[in-house]
Amino acid sequence: MSARRVRDPDVLRISSGDPDLEAPSYVKEAAIKAIQEGGKYTHYAPADVTNAFQKAVCDYYSKYDVIYEPSQVNPTAGSGVGLYLVMAGLLKPGDECLVFDPTFGSHFRIPPELGAKVVSVPLNKGDFHLDPEEFSKRVTPNSKMLVLCNPNNPAGTVFTKDELKAISEICVKNDIIVLADEIYNEFLFDGHKHYAIAAIDGMKERTVLVMSFSKTFAMTGWRLGYYVLPKELESKWKAIPARVQPATYIIHAGTAALNGPWNYVEKACAEYDKRRKFFVNRMNEIKGVTCHMYEGAFYAYPNIKELKIPTAKFVQDFAAKEKVQISDGGSFGPVVAQGHLRIPLVKPVEVLETVTEKMERFIKSL
Numbered sequence: 001m002s003a004r005r006v007r008d009p010d011v012l013r014i015s016s017g018d019p020d021l022e023a024p025s026y027v028k029e030a031a032i033k034a035i036q037e038g039g040k041y042t043h044y045a046p047a048d049v050t051n052a053f054q055k056a057v058c059d060y061y062s063k064y065d066v067i068y069e070p071s072q073v074n075p076t077a078g079s080g081v082g083l084y085l086v087m088a089g090l091l092k093p094g095d096e097c098l099v100f101d102p103t104f105g106s107h108f109r110i111p112p113e114l115g116a117k118v119v120s121v122p123l124n125k126g127d128f129h130l131d132p133e134e135f136s137k138r139v140t141p142n143s144k145m146l147v148l149c150n151p152n153n154p155a156g157t158v159f160t161k162d163e164l165k166a167i168s169e170i171c172v173k174n175d176i177i178v179l180a181d182e183i184y185n186e187f188l189f190d191g192h193k194h195y196a197i198a199a200i201d202g203m204k205e206r207t208v209l210v211m212s213f214s215k216t217f218a219m220t221g222w223r224l225g226y227y228v229l230p231k232e233l234e235s236k237w238k239a240i241p242a243r244v245q246p247a248t249y250i251i252h253a254g255t256a257a258l259n260g261p262w263n264y265v266e267k268a269c270a271e272y273d274k275r276r277k278f279f280v281n282r283m284n285e286i287k288g289v290t291c292h293m294y295e296g297a298f299y300a301y302p303n304i305k306e307l308k309i310p311t312a313k314f315v316q317d318f319a320a321k322e323k324v325q326i327s328d329g330g331s332f333g334p335v336v337a338q339g340h341l342r343i344p345l346v347k348p349v350e351v352l353e354t355v356t357e358k359m360e361r362f363i364k365s366l
């Protein structure tokens with residue numbers, strides 16, 4: 001975040017995508033039982049615990065018409081480390097990594113650390129969908145990877161099948177690997193559907209999937225995620241000599257999470273939808289603010305360009321004056337992201353109501 005954080009303990013923090021919901025009780029029970037049983041659950045992960053997790057992931061992704069082999073699934077301590085590993089495994093100095101503008105910060109912060117160059121592909125202003133021409137005209141002989149955040153954080157875009165087909169065509173033609181960050185795939189609204197890009201012809205062999213339990217099951221503090229590496233990319237992979245596996249009992253709990261019941265996630269999605277409708281509509285009532293009704297994930301991404309105040313300053317002054325810390329949406333990309341705020345709707349409607357009241361009052365005072 002480019003705006004300086006205000007360190008006041010009374011400040012209401014609604015800036016990080018950390019759900020307020022509790023992890024499912026059946027997942028907690030699986031973890032507790034495993035710890036109490038001890039033995040294999042408290043040592044380095046034995047094959048049967050890892051295999052059960054890998055199989056649960058394969059069963060889960062088969063609902064998107066992608067059939068993975070269990071050995072391709074690698075558990076990681078959160079998907080943040082998964083993003084790093086995949087980029088470090090596949091990017092070399094001088095490679096170009098295409099990312100959307102806007103997108104999650106790690107997508108464009110990691111490649112330069114590896115000597116790779118970031119190339120931003122602007123999403124359309126307003127609806128944050130993709131004009132494939134904007135992607136294809138930025139492809140060069142050095143293009144190595146596209147980071148596809150679907151659904152998108154922060155704009156909530158759920159890419160359509162046609163968009164994914166157009167992206168795939170360009171990737172196949174130019175031999176580009178896709179890092180598919182699909183961690184918000186369960187939070188979709190207004191009938192939008194999640195399509196896994198790996199299910200499109202010619203894509204499974206060039207797509208590395210990165211996933212997380214953080215959002216789907218409100219398990220941010222458990223640190224559990226995974227990446228799925230196609231066999232075809234194994235020879236290009238430069239493994240990192242470090243143990244990045246989650247705790248064994250956490251892997252076991254992840255298997256329980258994926259095996260369901262899934263009504264926990266359905267309820268969470270309905271709650272996020274309620275918050276979305278309330279908050280986005282309320283934002284649009286505030287003079288100088290426009291906010292699109294996002295399609296997926298759980299971030300409101302209001303546009304405040306009309307107010308003619310730098311977003312970093314807005315965020316800082318709002319926190320100082322109204323004691324609400326939100327994120328500077330402009331820090332999610334160089335062009336399209338500019339002029340936006342990002343507010344994760346990870347608080348109940350009553351709290352969000354207070355946020356909107358405070359924001360309205362703050363904007364009137366400008």
Ligand SMILES: Cc1ncc(COP(=O)(O)O)c(C=O)c1O
Nearest residue numbers: 017078079080104153212214225
């Ligand atoms: C798009 C995206 N990918 C990855 C992550 C990392 O999440 P975690 O490390 O908790 O799995 C986040 C976190 O907000 C995110 O928004």
